[in-house]
Amino acid sequence: MQNRPRKAGPGLVEYALILLLVAVIVIVMLALLGPAISNDVFSNISRAI
Numbered sequence: 001m002q003n004r005p006r007k008a009g010p011g012l013v014e015y016a017l018i019l020l021l022v023a024v025i026v027i028v029m030l031a032l033l034g035p036a037i038s039n040d041v042f043s044n045i046s047r048a049i
Helices: 012-048
Strands: none
Touching: none
16 A cells, blocks of 8 residues: 555635735725715715815
8 A cells, every 4th residue: 555645725826816816895985985985985975074
C-alpha cells in the first residue's frame, strides 16, 4: 500500500476567490441600491434636524 498525501483544506487561493466573490456581490448591491438608500438616509437626517 502506498502512502497517499492527505488532501489539505482550502488553500489561500480558495479563500481569495471567496473573498473576491463576496466583494463583487457587495459592490453590485451597493451600485444598485446605493442611490435609493442614500437619498432616504439623507432625507431622514435633514428632516430630523
